[in-house]
Amino acid sequence: MTDSPSLAGIIETSVYVDDLEAAEVFYGEVLGLEKYSRLSGRHIFFRVGGGMLLVFDGKNTRLPGDLPSHGAEGAGHFALAVNPNQWSAWKKRFAEYGIPIESEVDWGSGRSIYFRDPSGNSVELVDPAIWGIQGVS
Amino acid sequence: MTDSPSLAGIIETSVYVDDLEAAEVFYGEVLGLEKYSRLSGRHIFFRVGGGMLLVFDGKNTRLPGDLPSHGAEGAGHFALAVNPNQWSAWKKRFAEYGIPIESEVDWGSGRSIYFRDPSGNSVELVDPAIWGIQGVS
Numbered sequence: 001m002t003d004s005p006s007l008a009g010i011i012e013t014s015v016y017v018d019d020l021e022a023a024e025v026f027y028g029e030v031l032g033l034e035k036y037s038r039l040s041g042r043h044i045f046f047r048v049g050g051g052m053l054l055v056f057d058g059k060n061t062r063l064p065g066d067l068p069s070h071g072a073e074g075a076g077h078f079a080l081a082v083n084p085n086q087w088s089a090w091k092k093r094f095a096e097y098g099i100p101i102e103s104e105v106d107w108g109s110g111r112s113i114y115f116r117d118p119s120g121n122s123v124e125l126v127d128p129a130i131w132g133i134q135g136v137s
Numbered sequence: 138m139t140d141s142p143s144l145a146g147i148i149e150t151s152v153y154v155d156d157l158e159a160a161e162v163f164y165g166e167v168l169g170l171e172k173y174s175r176l177s178g179r180h181i182f183f184r185v186g187g188g189m190l191l192v193f194d195g196k197n198t199r200l201p202g203d204l205p206s207h208g209a210e211g212a213g214h215f216a217l218a219v220n221p222n223q224w225s226a227w228k229k230r231f232a233e234y235g236i237p238i239e240s241e242v243d244w245g246s247g248r249s250i251y252f253r254d255p256s257g258n259s260v261e262l263v264d265p266a267i268w269g270i271q272g273v274s
Contacts, residue, residue, distance in 0.1 A: 004169070004226070005169070005219070005220070005223035005226035005227050005230060006169060006220070006223070007168060007169070007170065007185060007186070007217040007218060007219060007262070008186050008217075008218040008219070008220065008265075009185055009186025009187055009188060009217070009218045010147065010150045010185050010186070010188045010190060010215060010216070010217055010218070011216050011217065011218040011263055011265050011268065011270065012214070012215055012216035012261065012263065013147045013150040013215055014213060014214040014215060016209070016213075031144060032141070032142070032143060032144070033144065036268075047268070048144060048146055048147050049144075049145050049146025049147065050146055050187070050265075050270055051146060051147045051188075051270075052268055053147060054214070056214075058211075061214075062211070062212075067240065067242070067251070068239045068240050068251045068253075068259045069212065069259070070211075070212040070213060070214035070258070070259040071211060071212065072153070072209035072210060072211040072212060072213045073209060073210050073211050074195075074199070074207075074208060074209040074210050075199075075206065075207040075208065075209060076151060076153075076207060076209045076213065077149070077151045077191070077193075077198075077207035078147060078149055078150055078151060079147070079148050079149035080144040080145075080146070080147055080148065081144060081145040081146045081147070081148040082142070082144060082145070083142070083143070083145065086142035086143070089141070089142035090142050093142060102205045103204065103205050105204070114204070114205045116205075121207070122205045122206070122207040124149065125144070126148055126149065128145075128148050128187075131148065131173075131184070131189055133148065133187055133188075
């Protein structure tokens with residue numbers, strides 16, 4: 001093919017929750033993400049670096065509508081890039097909010113910690129060095 | 138609080154599929170993503186810009202193991218950043234592979250097209266300008 005289009009990055013990542021209010025506290029206050037927009041009963045969107053975290057109530061987004069339907073059930077997973085100098089600050093933050101760390105992994109090139117959002121999704125904070133990525137926008 | 142840790146970006150995005158071989162063709166050949174690693178029956182990981190797309194067989198990742206379990210069912214959703222100069226090249230690519238475009242949306246500040254992966258996940262190509270993001274790493 002003469003055309004060789006390419007994709008520059010992942011710009012939207014979705015997570016499905018059953019309680020948007022609890023998710024707003026978790027993602028906005030505990031993780032400190034910047035809220036971008038909110039549509040009551042449907043979604044809260046957060047800006048994270050050069051991308052967006054889309055927090056949806058899947059009960060709503062599974063219904064037919066103007067946009068293609070979606071809405072997974074059960075535990076999803078995604079990871080947020082952490083500055084490895086801030087591990088202790090994050091652990092302090094989780095302790096303050098009573099959020100248990102489910103697992104901590106040393107991959108050799110960097111570390112991850114895993115915890116759950118209020119809907120049971122597996123959220124990870126990870127040093128991007130484990131993927132050979134030195135920083136993210 | 139004196140500590141104010143921050144998160145630099147989303148570094149891992151997961152999608153759950155029921156056929157890893159079909160997903161490998163779709164994400165690797167049709168979308169042209171760079172394969173990073175593969176574990177037969179469990180996952181294929183792709184590097185996309187400054188992040189990773191983790192394609193999992195949820196039947197496997199839902200089982201208890203060394204890492205926290207996860208594995209959503211039903212249609213997930215994520216979006217990949219497209220260079221708006223490449224819309225026609227992408228449409229040509231989808232036509233060549235017989236992949237229907239489910240929806241095309243003009244948001245004013247940019248466009249999106251939506252289609253399905255072989256497992257029914259809603260995948261979007263989007264001009265990052267719709268989020269006020271001019272480019273991604």
